[in-house]
Amino acid sequence: MALTVLVVEDEKEIRELLRRYLERAGYGVLTTGSGAEAVRLLGERGIDLTLLDLGLPDVDGDEVLREARERGRVPVVVLTARTTVEDRIHGLRLGADDYVTKPFSPTEVVLRVTAVLQRAGGTAAGAAPVSSYGEGRLRIDEARHEAELDGSSLELTPTEWGLLTALASVPGRVFSRYELVNRVRGYEFTGYERTIDSHVKNLRHKLGGAGSDLVKTVLGVGYRLGWARDT
Template sequence: MSTTVLVVDDEAKLRDYLERDGYTVLEASDGRTALDVATSSRPDLVVLDLGLPGLPGEEVARLLRRNSDVPIVMLTAKASENDRVMGLKLGADDYVVKPFSPRELVARVEAVLRRSRGPRTETTASASYGAGRLRIDTERREVHTGDRPVDLTRSEFDLLAALASRPGRVWSRTELVGRVQGHTFDAYERTIDVHVKNLRHKLGDSPPSEVIVTVPGVGYKLGVERDPDRPA
């Protein structure tokens, strides 16, 4: 079955390159049309330009995230860290800064789709950590702190699952980019810090953090041990 990508942009080359790689491509030139097409056609991934006429791309992403877990690759000319932080908070799975090559975008799309089709983790299907304080179910992609469910984006879940695959093991930002983004393109290590900040907030892991621990000059580790005999 062909993979369908909705391109919300006016760049014809993007469609050509995606179709050349075997994707079925749907197009929308404005935000309202994009929401209608996404609702009716349920694409496998959305490539979303933030510089849209009418309804801003940021609002399109926000509305998509209300009812859908569809992967989103954002396109923008805004390269500041604050802009990337905002894109990730809106639920973007990747954030591509213009100018970029169409070949790079296709590689990003492939990487995001790989991640969306299965967790890149060695954890068992369900496991408990820190005397039951944290529970991760990789098959259902669910996380609980105590009895409270935690709503995570796909990238946040993949990051937590990577850390939990080997509790106590220190992961560099470069390694985590590969696990979360599916690639190691330059300038994306800072996105890991954004995901960690969001994760800590959602897990209630207030400073000094005990669940996701910063290792200065290196990266991060899961600071709670897995419970070997405790049912998840």
């Protein structure tokens, strides 16, 4: 059975971005922009982890954090724009298991969620299985953050990893540069779009002779994965 993550975030764009990434990683996801609703869900549903923005409009995020810790000690990963050391210490003292500051990479958030669940005694069974493409030539294990091409491990930067997994999420679908920015870095990174091409170039280089076939350019639009997912 998939583990369930409760995303508590008042900004809809961030909430939906995290939902897509978590679901793609194999988690069940509940979302809300309300602290009061989050407290209710924590009391009524089997939540395995809470991804919590502290800056909520109705109930202080600290109160939701306290509720999560009291209701079966549900693990909590805090999302916040508060960046001072004092803020982090405050959240950790209240019982947060991890702390992610905005802006963030959604891929990093998923990895942190998985790590916290494993430390808390959860299982990676809720994570996505290994996916393969091109009759087994490319293999991607999102739970372990590993990719292999023709049996050799790929050493990718976080941005290159995000590009590859975004394209692989729907093989053949064309992703605009703007979409890739959102998936790889988060929508806050304005101006980042024009640098995507250089990251694609670096990714292709690491893919060697398969790079141009695997990451296809669609002129005037963006990029797509050139290999089909294996059934």
